[in-house]
Amino acid sequence: QKEVEQDPGPLSVPEGAIVSLNCTYSNSAFQYFMWYRQYSRKGPELLMYTYSSGNKEDGRFTAQVDKSSKYISLFIRDSQPSDSATYLCAMSGGSNYKLTFGKGTLLTVNP
């Protein structure tokens, strides 16, 4: 079983839709959870950072962590064409600095 699983998509939605992106993980030592957005030919940009179970909201983005189920989600409300990108989940924990990434989900928001 891979440490982090992320559906690669592609995911295509109409403008204004609510988007749900998900990752599951197997390592119970993971305590810190991140979502990155990566545009084509660019580096990943940190969108959300959480370290506890529950929800964290930032504008149109909500990050959700369920440690009991080892499941994290990123919700995008009122999606825009500018949200079209690859979304990467990443996590770390314990004494290990190392970030473990999902493979990314390619999202297209159609005008």
Place this chain on the structure above:
Amino acid sequence: DGGITQSPKYLFRKEGQNVTLSCEQNLNHDAMYWYRQDPGQGLRLIYYSQIVNDFQKGDIAEGYSVSREKKESFPLTVTSAQKNPTAFYLCASSIEGMSNQPQHFGDGTRLSIL
């Protein structure tokens, strides 16, 4: 503006040639990292450095070398021993090399073989 600058954006390597990718940060971060990104494979860690004059191998260090002589600079050399170097290379940094510190990325260098 603070950030991470990678250069060049595109690089071509000939057979048997070593090439060096530059990474400079002005965020005053102690820790720096190099990743390789291949389609469908996600990000894989090549090398990391938690402090000046110290660095450790990541998951796929073979065929690569690094140095960390200055806090703001962490160049990566892709040697001729790396048989499949075509990839997108990403440099990152964090305040410290701790698991609770998110990493911030540069815009990458795309390396191709001539």
